[in-house]
Amino acid sequence: MHETVKINTVSELHEFLGYPYKPTHPLITLIDFSEINLNGIKSGTRKVFGFYSVVLKKITGAGVIYGRKVYDFSEAALLCMAPEQLSVVTAIEKEAFTEGWGLYFHPDLIRSSALNKSINSYTFFSYNTDEALHLSEKEKSILHLLTQSLKAESSDKLDNYSTDIIVSNIEVILNHCKRFYGRQFITRQIHNKGIASRFEALLTDYFESGKLRLQGLPSVKYCADQLHLSPNYLGDLLKQESGKSAKDHIHFFLIEKAKNLLLNSSSSITEIAYDLGFGQRQSFSKLFKQKTGMSPSEYKNPE
Structure with missing residues (x-):
């Protein structure tokens, strides 16, 4: 039986992924997968994150991870997961974690916001891994700009407006994900x-x-x-x-x-x-x- 690793804090997440930088915010992080080191993680390790995850992975040459027979685009796939969902580290997944990024935010970050009340409307957080969102280059570029803006805000010195702005940026990203999934449903009619x-x-x-x-x-x-x-x-x-x-x-x-x-x-x-x-x-x-x-x-x- 493979071990199950539970990661509850941003610091624990950085350590688990072998990310060489300290967190700039206690409840949210944006990780560049080209800078992580998964060599210390055994294939088959079961992991449970206490975060919402929005993860962009490359799929060229590793599409088998998602098990789809039909692809709209072959450049990248976006997978979203809610807290406490179990996933397993595979050798193919470790290979795919060489490009892309992962946005991770703790439920406490949105606890007192309007987003906390509407988060369940983003149903893609409970999709299976083989139901990932496959992105066009344009869609990738849009999410890149949005995540970089979010990273800049969460890296700055916090003030009375920081949390509201960070949460608003997250909501914009999630709404774009909802839009892109709508496109995917249409193109796969x-x-x-x-x-x-x-x-x-x-x-x-x-x-x-x-x-x-x-x-x-x-x-x-x-x-x-x-x-x-x-x-x-x-x-x-x-x-x-x-x-x-x-x-x-x-x-x-x-x-x-x-x-x-x-x-x-x-x-x-x-x-x-x-x-x-x-x-x-x-x-x-x-x-x-x-x-x-x-x-x-x-x-x-x-x-």
Whole structure:
């Protein structure tokens, strides 16, 4: 069993990565990967950072790290991770850490800011590593300018405005990442339509196989696992493709099946609710009315 290393402070992070400079700020750092030394880290080491991470790596010759079959650009990939996520150091990853940069900021930095309330809206922090953002040269240049501005601000002597300005710069960087992911979803429409079709087929099979009665309504996580995606990536992809969330798609399938059963079977509403994976009729009736504007009884027996 490989050891698990927990890194909680910026100083510990610099030491772990073999970065030769002392931190200029206790809660944020921007590390140039061309200046780190990973020779002291064994491949297979499990690491958990207590930081938000926005990491730009070169992928030329090392794209296997991300496992993608389709690339928009081959120059660089951006991977974002939230605190307490486990990752493993691989030999290929160590090779890729020769160019690029890593922005790391502690949750305490944004704790009292508006960004703390909206940080969960940046769903890419929970994407899988093979769902990394692949950047064009223009996008790389934009992020380079933004990160250098952030580095300059966090390296200066702190004053009463420093934290607000630093956090604002972070938010601008995250908003650009959100924009670039939106571009990636668009440029991969053919690839994404294939995923969307597989998702629809998965739901059709689930609903027609009798699993509803045995296992209940499929969760977004269940569907994402079956498609080898992270739940957030699947949800964002479907939102881009159809305007509906993954949960909305699941509910649509459920309501359509419920309508057919209500109109074309002799089963009671309680029996239908049970067949659709609901332990109680009330839960089924509440969702049905929420989605259709009428109760199952009103739909089954219109006046």
